[in-house]
Amino acid sequence: MNVKENLHITSQELMKTGSPDAKLEAEVLLRHVLKIDRATMFRDLEENLSEDNVTNIASLVNRRIQKEPLAYITGIKEFYGLMFEVSEGVLIPRPETELLVETAITKAKLLKKNEINIVDVGTGSGAIAVSLAVNIPNSNVIAIDLSKSALEIADENRRTHGMYSRIKLRLGNLLEPVTENIDILVSNPPYIRKDRLHSLQEEVLKEPMLALDGGEDGLRLIAELLTQARERMDSTSIILFEIDSDQGIEASKISKNTFPLGDVTVLKDLNNDDRAVLIELNTSI
Numbered sequence: 001m002n003v004k005e006n007l008h009i010t011s012q013e014l015m016k017t018g019s020p021d022a023k024l025e026a027e028v029l030l031r032h033v034l035k036i037d038r039a040t041m042f043r044d045l046e047e048n049l050s051e052d053n054v055t056n057i058a059s060l061v062n063r064r065i066q067k068e069p070l071a072y073i074t075g076i077k078e079f080y081g082l083m084f085e086v087s088e089g090v091l092i093p094r095p096e097t098e099l100l101v102e103t104a105i106t107k108a109k110l111l112k113k114n115e116i117n118i119v120d121v122g123t124g125s126g127a128i129a130v131s132l133a134v135n136i137p138n139s140n141v142i143a144i145d146l147s148k149s150a151l152e153i154a155d156e157n158r159r160t161h162g163m164y165s166r167i168k169l170r171l172g173n174l175l176e177p178v179t180e181n182i183d184i185l186v187s188n189p190p191y192i193r194k195d196r197l198h199s200l201q202e203e204v205l206k207e208p209m210l211a212l213d214g215g216e217d218g219l220r221l222i223a224e225l226l227t228q229a230r231e232r233m234d235s236t237s238i239i240l241f242e243i244d245s246d247q248g249i250e251a252s253k254i255s256k257n258t259f260p261l262g263d264v265t266v267l268k269d270l271n272n273d274d275r276a277v278l279i280e281l282n283t284s285i
């Protein structure tokens with residue numbers, strides 16, 4: 001069987017599962033097994049595959065049919081133009097989270113500080129922490145997670161991107177492991193309401209529950225984080241956290257109650273859905 005025939009067969013198999021990206025996924029799985037880039041794949045469409053490679057591709061396709069997320073199968077996910085290692089121990093970074101990174105970078109430029117201290121709460125794979133460290137050269141980042149296995153993946157990712165010395169990893173609950181001053185606090189916390197968890201796609205449910213479950217109203221951790229932050233932030237600090245599309249009003253209310261003198265803005269993602277809250281504490285709290 002040659003590459004072209006294999007792509008055809010595997011995309012047909014994946015299509016049966018209802019995947020809208022079956023063709024693309026077939027390519028990704030084939031390239032992952034052959035360890036080749038896209039250009040090489042197109043160049044070699046008529047090349048024959050070894051039996052071992054055909055078997056290996058079939059076994060990955062089978063895992064995908066069982067609804068294992070593509071990124072867990074390949075072990076890699078792109079986020080903010082960088083490649084991140086992922087495994088079952090971490091949430092797969094989502095494109096909508098790039099809004100937090102983009103906003104934090106813009107705000108960091110306005111801070112006019114020689115050194116910017118950033119804290120990423122619930123770092124998971126370290127996608128936010130690494131993207132910020134790479135793009136804000138005068139930053140030091142503390143990345144926190146309650147999950148030891150997440151911190152192991154974050155450790156791999158900070159090393160791969162040459163950020164070992166600029167990102168400190170800490171195990172613990174929210175801001176508890178931080179005593180340092182914070183200029184920018186970012187967080188993509190678990191925010192799915194408990195009663196919505198069961199309706200998530202089968203694939204999403206293969207991700208860690210600790211990364212998804214936001215308690216009864218989805219905002220419990222955010223409220224706790226903001227209360228902790230209130231004790232620790234100075235007057236020039238910025239807080240940015242991700243929310244679900246239906247949490248804008250409530251999250252903004254909690255933010256205003258916790259920081260009555262802060263400027264609170266709900267940010268929209270590319271689909272025009274509420275996706276993040278920005279609190280600017282430019283007056284004394």
Ligand SMILES: C[S@@+](CC[C@H](N)C(=O)[O-])C[C@H]1O[C@@H](n2cnc3c(N)ncnc32)[C@H](O)[C@@H]1O
Binds near residue numbers: 092097121127188221
């Ligand atoms: C939605 S995931 C975000 C992962 C990553 N920051 C991203 O955006 O892809 C939430 C993360 O928060 C961590 N977490 C959950 N509860 C926590 C807590 N109380 N303190 C610190 N981290 C927590 C989870 O282990 C998970 O890695």
